[in-house]
Amino acid sequence: MADEGMQENSNGRVVAVTGAFGALGCAVARAAAPTCRLALIDFAQVAPAGLPANMEVLTLGGVDLTDPAQAKDAIAAVVDRFGQLDALINIAGGFRWETHEGGDADTWRTMFRMNVETAANASRAAIPSLRASAAGRIVNVGANAALRPPPAWAPMRRPRRPCTS
Numbered sequence: 001m002a003d004e005g006m007q008e009n010s011n012g013r014v015v016a017v018t019g020a021f022g023a024l025g026c027a028v029a030r031a032a033a034p035t036c037r038l039a040l041i042d043f044a045q046v047a048p049a050g051l052p053a054n055m056e057v058l059t060l061g062g063v064d065l066t067d068p069a070q071a072k073d074a075i076a077a078v079v080d081r082f083g084q085l086d087a088l089i090n091i092a093g094g095f096r097w098e099t100h101e102g103g104d105a106d107t108w109r110t111m112f113r114m115n116v117e118t119a120a121n122a123s124r125a126a127i128p129s130l131r132a133s134a135a136g137r138i139v140n141v142g143a144n145a146a147l148r149p150p151p152a153w154a155p156m157r158r159p160r161r162p163c164t165s
Helices: 023-032 068-082 105-132
Strands: 014-018 037-041 057-060 087-090 137-140
Touching: 014 023, 014 068, 014 105, 023 037, 037 068, 057 068, 068 105, 087 105, 105 137
Parallel strands: 014 037, 014 087, 037 057, 087 137
Antiparallel strands: none
């Protein structure tokens, strides 16, 4: 529920949310909907029930943000629709569980593409519009498990200190 005295879409800001069809993306979209115009971007083709849907919402499904051209096209569609972009919230990502010992190098590449390239490509595409906005912001959301992953979650692990020789 919006704060008292806040009118629908009162600030006029445009917020693009990547990974918008997932659980966290849906929650962010619902929280932002009362005060912002939204662009909901996701790799999934079809938006789940319960997402905001009105004239102040642009829904873009089937967008592969690991492809820089698709990221650029998605952000261009947002700016074409609303005339501006004020914030990009990068939530797109994913996880594949496997142990390091039994894991596959393709999993590492896939996780990098899902969690890093999506944010990098969307951000790169959005930066010109965000610079033109007085409110321009990028928010990158990552998994808490990346900070302290269990030993078995190999692709989420990283060195805790620099390697020395």
